[in-house]
Amino acid sequence: MSLEIILFVILGGVAAVTSVIVITRPNPIISALFLVLNFASLAGLYLLLNAQFIAVAQVIVYAGAIMVLFLFVIMLLRPGNEEKIFSRNPVVKIIASIVAGVVFLQIVYMIFFTSPSNSVTGEVSASVNAGTVEAIGRELFTNYILPFEAAGFLLLAAAIGALVLAKKKFE
Amino acid sequence: MINNAQEFYNALPILIIGTGILISLLIEIYAEKRKIFQPWISIIIFIAAGSYALLSIEQKSTLFMNMLATGGNVNVFYFIFTFGAAVVTLLSINYLKKYGANYGEFYILVQLSVLGMMLMAGAKDLIVIFLGLELMSVSFYALAGINRKRLKSNEASLKYFLLGAFTTGFTVYGIALIYGTVGSTSIDLIAEKFIELSNNFLFITGLLLFFIGFSFKIAAFPFHMWVPDVYQGSSTTVAGLFSTGGKAAAFSAILITLGALFTAGGAHTFTPYLAVLAVLSMLYGSIVAIAQSDIKRMLAYSSIAHAGYLIIGLAAGNYQGIAGIIFYLAAYTFMNLGAFGIVSLIEGEEEANLDIKSYAGLAAKYPMLAALLSICMFALAGLPPLAGFFGKYYIFIAAIKADLTWLAIVGVFSSAISVYFYLRIVVLMYFKESEKDFVVAHNSTGLLAVIISVLLVIVFGVAPGTIINLISSFL
Amino acid sequence: MQIPIEYYLILSAFMFIMGIVGVLTRRNAIIVFMSIELMLNSANLTFVAFASYMGNTIGQLFVFFVMAVAAAEAAIGLAIILALFRNKMTLNIDEVNILKW
Numbered sequence: 001m002s003l004e005i006i007l008f009v010i011l012g013g014v015a016a017v018t019s020v021i022v023i024t025r026p027n028p029i030i031s032a033l034f035l036v037l038n039f040a041s042l043a044g045l046y047l048l049l050n051a052q053f054i055a056v057a058q059v060i061v062y063a064g065a066i067m068v069l070f071l072f073v074i075m076l077l078r079p080g081n082e083e084k085i086f087s088r089n090p091v092v093k094i095i096a097s098i099v100a101g102v103v104f105l106q107i108v109y110m111i112f113f114t115s116p117s118n119s120v121t122g123e124v125s126a127s128v129n130a131g132t133v134e135a136i137g138r139e140l141f142t143n144y145i146l147p148f149e150a151a152g153f154l155l156l157a158a159a160i161g162a163l164v165l166a167k168k169k170f171e
Numbered sequence: 172m173i174n175n176a177q178e179f180y181n182a183l184p185i186l187i188i189g190t191g192i193l194i195s196l197l198i199e200i201y202a203e204k205r206k207i208f209q210p211w212i213s214i215i216i217f218i219a220a221g222s223y224a225l226l227s228i229e230q231k232s233t234l235f236m237n238m239l240a241t242g243g244n245v246n247v248f249y250f251i252f253t254f255g256a257a258v259v260t261l262l263s264i265n266y267l268k269k270y271g272a273n274y275g276e277f278y279i280l281v282q283l284s285v286l287g288m289m290l291m292a293g294a295k296d297l298i299v300i301f302l303g304l305e306l307m308s309v310s311f312y313a314l315a316g317i318n319r320k321r322l323k324s325n326e327a328s329l330k331y332f333l334l335g336a337f338t339t340g341f342t343v344y345g346i347a348l349i350y351g352t353v354g355s356t357s358i359d360l361i362a363e364k365f366i367e368l369s370n371n372f373l374f375i376t377g378l379l380l381f382f383i384g385f386s387f388k389i390a391a392f393p394f395h396m397w398v399p400d401v402y403q404g405s406s407t408t409v410a411g412l413f414s415t416g417g418k419a420a421a422f423s424a425i426l427i428t429l430g431a432l433f434t435a436g437g438a439h440t441f442t443p444y445l446a447v448l449a450v451l452s453m454l455y456g457s458i459v460a461i462a463q464s465d466i467k468r469m470l471a472y473s474s475i476a477h478a479g480y481l482i483i484g485l486a487a488g489n490y491q492g493i494a495g496i497i498f499y500l501a502a503y504t505f506m507n508l509g510a511f512g513i514v515s516l517i518e519g520e521e522e523a524n525l526d527i528k529s530y531a532g533l534a535a536k537y538p539m540l541a542a543l544l545s546i547c548m549f550a551l552a553g554l555p556p557l558a559g560f561f562g563k564y565y566i567f568i569a570a571i572k573a574d575l576t577w578l579a580i581v582g583v584f585s586s587a588i589s590v591y592f593y594l595r596i597v598v599l600m601y602f603k604e605s606e607k608d609f610v611v612a613h614n615s616t617g618l619l620a621v622i623i624s625v626l627l628v629i630v631f632g633v634a635p636g637t638i639i640n641l642i643s644s645f646l
Numbered sequence: 647m648q649i650p651i652e653y654y655l656i657l658s659a660f661m662f663i664m665g666i667v668g669v670l671t672r673r674n675a676i677i678v679f680m681s682i683e684l685m686l687n688s689a690n691l692t693f694v695a696f697a698s699y700m701g702n703t704i705g706q707l708f709v710f711f712v713m714a715v716a717a718a719e720a721a722i723g724l725a726i727i728l729a730l731f732r733n734k735m736t737l738n739i740d741e742v743n744i745l746k747w
Contacts, residue, residue, distance in 0.1 A: 008649050012657045019661045019684055023668030028676050035680050038661075042687055045654070049698040054690075054709050061713045066683070066720045073724045074676055079737040093671055100667045107659040110372045111652050116351060117699075122647040126701025136710065139703050146235035147707075150290055150302040151714040153189070157283040157306055158718035160196075161313025162725035164276045165328070298708060305715045312722050316729055325730040326742050332726050333678055333739070336719050337669050340685030343712055344662055347689045350705055351655075351696035 007048055014041040028074050032067060039063040050124070051131040181232050181241040184224040184249050185293070188286045191216035192279060199275040206273065210264045213278040214257050217285070221253030231645075237357070239293045243645030244497055248292035248423045254627075255416045255504045256285045261620035262408045262512045269520055269612075270406070272318045280317075281412065284310035288420035292427075297346050297356040300424045304342070304388070307420055308335050311413060315405040323522075327404025334387065334397045342384030348377030362431035369440065381428070382441070388421035390414075391482060392451035395475045402471035407518055410467060411511030414474045415504040422481060422500055426493055429485060433493075445486035446578055452479030453585035461592050466514055466527050469592060470507070473551065476589055477503055483578055484566040492569035494643045499562030501638075502550070502631045506559055509547040509624035513540055516617045524609055530596055532605030539618075540611065541600045543625050550628050552593035553586045558631035565639060647699065654695035661688035675730075675737045679723050686716050 018038040022031045039062045046055035129135060140148055179186075195213055198205050224246040231242030260281060267273040283306060290303030312335065316328030346356065352374040353361050368374040387394040402410040432440070456476025463469040481499055484492035517524050517533075517540065534541035550557035563586060567579040631638060661684055668681025690709045697705025731737065 002648055004648050008653070012653070016657060016660055019664040022684060023664055023672060023677070023681055028674055028680075031677050031680055035683065038684070039687065042691060045657075045691065046694050049654070049694050051694045051698055051706055051709075054694055054706050057710065057713060058690075061717060062683075062687070066717055069720055069724055070676065070680065073728065077728070077731050077737065079674060079676065096667055096671050100663050104660060104663045107376075107663075108656055110376065111655045111659070114371055114373045115652065116373065116655070116696075117650045117652060119352075120651055120696070120699040121701060122651070122699045123701055124647055127647070127698035130701050130703045131698060131706060135703050136706055139707055140710070143236045143238075144298070144707055146238040146290075147296075147298045147302050147711055149189075150287075150299065150306060151711055153192070153283060153286055154302060154306045154309060154714060154718050156192070156196075157280065157287075157309045157313070158721040160276050160279055160283070161309060162721045164274055164280070164313055165316050165319055165722070165729045166725040298711060302711060302715070305718065309718050309722050312726060316726055319729050320733070322730075322733045325726070325733055328726050329675065329730050329739070329742060332719075332723050333669075333675065333682075336679070336682045336723065337685075339715070339719070340662075340665060340682055340689065343686055343689040344692065346708070347692035347696070347705075350708065351692060354700055354702060354704075356704055356708065 011041045011044040028079060032070050032074060036063050036067045050127040053131060053133045053136050178232060178234055181227060181230050182234050184220040185289050187216060187220040188282060192282045195279045195282060205275050209275045209278050210260050213282055214260050217253040217257035221250050224249035233295060238296050238299050240295050241293060244642060245293045247497060247642060249289055251419050251501050251504050252285050252288045252416050255508060256281055258508050258620045258624055259408050259412045262515055262617050264616045265614045266408050266515045270318050277317055280310045280314050288416055291420045292423035294427060295358055311417060314409045315401060318406050323404040327401045330397055331401045338384045338387040341380045345377045345380030345384060348373050358428060358431045362435040365432050365435040385421050385425050389418050389478045390475050391448050391478045392455050398475060399468045399471040403465060403467045407511055407515035411508050415507050419500045419504055422496060430493060439488050442486050442488055445482050449479045449482035449486055450581050453582060457585045457588040464527055465525055467525060470510060476585060480563055480566060480582055483570050483582055486578060487569040487573040487575060489569055489573050490646045491572060493646060494639055495565030495569050497642050498565055498639050502558035502562040505624040505627040506547050506550040509621050509628060512617060512621040513544045516614055517611055519609055528606055531599045531603040533600040537611055543621055545597045546625050548593040548597050552590045556632050558628045561635035651695055651699045655692060658688040658691040673738050673740050675727050675739050686712055
C-alpha cells in the first residue's frame with residue numbers, strides 16, 4: 001500500500017465519521033468542533049489532490065474564520081442541548097435515514113456506472129500545475145475578473161446586511 | 172475585460188449600479204440629510220441604468236472575457252429589474268417610516284440585489300449565475316429581516332435564509348457534477364457537449380440538481396413552502412420585490428441555460444419534468460389561494476400559480492415560449508408590484524388592514540385606490556385587454572405549437588379558477604358595505620409608484636404586438 | 647494519483663447526503679446551518695477532485711468563490727439568528743412558528 005492510499009483512507013474516514021457526528025450530537029458546540037475536524041481533514045484531502053492554495057484557504061477561511069464565527073455565536077447565545085433529537089417522531093427519522101441510504105446507494109451505483117475515471121487523465125504534473133497559487137491568481141485576475149468583483153460585492157452585501165440585522169441600536 | 176469605448180458603453184447599466192452602490196454607501200456614511208435624499212439617489216440610479224439599457228438594446232456583445240452578455244433580451248431584463256426596483260424604492264419611502272425601519276441600508280441592499288439580478292440575466296458562465304444568485308439572495312435575506320424589531324420579520328428572514336442556503340447546496344453540487352462531466356463551466360461549452368453527454372447520468376443529475384435549486388427561487392410547486400410565510404412576514408414592499416424581481420432573475424438564469432441547450436438540440440429533454448412541475452404549481456397555487464383570508468398570503472399563492480404558467484413556456488421548448496416568458500415576466504412584474512403597492516398603501520400600522528375583509532367597501536371611501544387595485548386584479552386574473560392576458564396568451568400559443576395542447580388547457584382551467592379569488596376582491600371593494608373604519612394615510616410617492624406600474628400594465632396590454640416582436644427579434 | 651476519482655466522489659456524495667439528512671432532521675437553527683456548510687464542502691470536494699484529475703484550474707477557482715459565498719452566508723445567517731434570538735429566546739425552528747410554515 002502506498003502512502004497516498006493510506007492517507008486517503010485515514011483522511012476520508014475522518015471526514016466521513018465526523019460528518020455523521022456533526023449531525024447526530026445534541027450539543028451544538030460538539031457539532032461545531034467536529035465540523036472543524038471535518039474541514040481540516042478535507043484540507044488534507046485537497047493537499048492529496050495537489051490543490052495547495054485551496055487547502056490553505058480551507059484551513060484559514062473555513063476552519064479558521066467561519067467556524068470561529070459559529071462558535072462565537074453559539075457561546076454568545078448558549079442555546080443548550082437539543083433535547084430528544086431522535087425520540088421526537090422516531091418514525092420520521094427512520095424513514096429519513098432509509099431514504100438517505102437508498103439515495104446514497106443510487107449515487108454510488110451511478111458513479112461507478114458512469115465511471116468518470118475513463119474520461120479524466122489523472123496526470124500528476126498537470127494537476128500540480130493547476131493547483132498552484134500562481135495559476136489560480138493568474139486566472140482570477142484575468143479571465144475571472146468579473147466573478148472576482150461580484151464576490152467583492154457579495155461580501156459587501158453580507159457585511160451591510162449583518163450590520164442592519166444585528167446592530168444593537170440605531171441612531 | 173473591456174477593450175474599447177463601445178464595450179464600455181455596453182457595460183454601462185451594470186457599471187452604473189455598481190458605482191451607485193458605492194456612492195450610496197458614502198452618502199450613508201457622510202451626508203447630513205441622508206434620510207431625505209438617499210432613496211431618491213437610488214431611484215435616479217435605477218432609472219439611469221434602466222433607460223440606458225433600453226437605449227442600447229441593439230448593442231449585442233460579450234464582455235469581461237466572455238463572462239457577460241449585453242444587448243437584446245438581457246437589456247429587456249435589465250429594464251424589468253431596474254424599473255421594478257425603482258417602483259419598490261418609491262413605495263418603501265413612506266412604508267418603512269410606518270414601521271420605524273427607515274434605514275438607509277435598505278436602499279443599498281435593494282441596489283445590491285439588483286446588481287445580483289443583472290449578473291444572472293447576462294451570465295455566460297455558471298459561476299456568474301451562481302454569484303449573481305447569491306448576491307441577490309444574501310441581499311434578500313437581509314431585506315426580509317429589515318423590520319428587525321418584529322418577530323414575524325425575523326422569522327420570515329430565518330425561514331428564507333435556511334431554505335435558500337439549503338438550495339444553494341443543491342445548486343453548487345449540481346454545478347460540480349456538470350463541471351466534472353463537461354470540464355468547464357462556460358454555458359456555451361456545456362451546450363456544445365450537451366448531445367454527446369445526454370446519456371451521461373452524472374451530467375443529467377447535475378442539471379437536475381441545478382434546476383431544483385432554481386425551482387426554489389421561482390417558487391414552483393414542490394419547493395414552494397417558504398413563499399407564503401416569507402411574503403407574509405417580511406415588509407409588503409419587499410415581498411413585492413421578491414415576487415417580481417427575484418422570480419424574473421431566476422427565470423432569466425434558467426432561460427440562459429435552457430436557451431443554450433435549445434440551440435444545441437436538447438429542447439425537449441426536460442419537457443416531461445417541466446410539464447408536471449407546471450401543472451402542480453398552477454393547480455396548487457390557484458386552489459389554495461381561494462382559501463386564504465390574508466391578502467399577502469393570497470398573493471403569495473397566486474405567485475406560485477404564476478410560476479406554473481411561466482414553466483409552461485419552458486416546457487414548450489420553442490422560441491415563442493421564451494419570448495412569451497419574457498413578456499409575461501415584464502407584465503407580471505408591473506401588475507404584481509401594483510397590487511403589492513396598493514396593499515402596502517392600505518396597510519395600517521402594526522400590520523392592520525391586511526385581512527381581505529378590510530377591502531370591503533373601499534370603492535366608496537377611496538375610489539382611486541379601488542380602481543387601481545381593480546386594474547391590477549383584472550390583469551393578474553388574465554382578463555383582456557390587459558398585460559396579463561397577452562402574457563398567458565403567448566405562452567399558451569407556444570405550448571399548442573409544441574403539441575402540448577393538454578398543458579395549455581390545464582393552464583386555461585387554472586386561470587379560470589384564479590379569476591374567482593382575484594375578482595372576489597373587486598366584488599368586495601365595489602359591492603359590499605365597509606365593515607371597519609380606517610383611514611389610509613396620504614402617501615404621494617407610493618401612489619405615484621402604483622400609477623406608474625398600472626400605466627405600464629396598460630401599455631403592455633394596448634401594444635403587446637410591438638413588444639413581443641421586439642423580444643422575438645433578439646432570439 | 648493511484649486512487650480512482652470514484653472514491654473521492656463517493657466520499658463527497660456521502661457528506662452531501664449527511665448534510666441533507668442533518669437539514670431535514672435537526673431542529674436547532676445553528677446545527678441546520680452547519681449541515682448546510684457540510685453540503686457546500688462536499689460540493690467543494692467534488693470540484694477539487696475533478697479539477698485535479700483533469701488538470702484544470704476552473705474547479706479550484708469555483709471552490710474559491712464557494713468559500714466567499716459560504717463566508718457571506720455565515721455572516722448574514724448568524725446575524726439573522728442573533729436578531730431572532732433577541733426577540734424570542736430560542737433557536738428551535740419548531741418554536742419559530744407564528745407564521746403557518
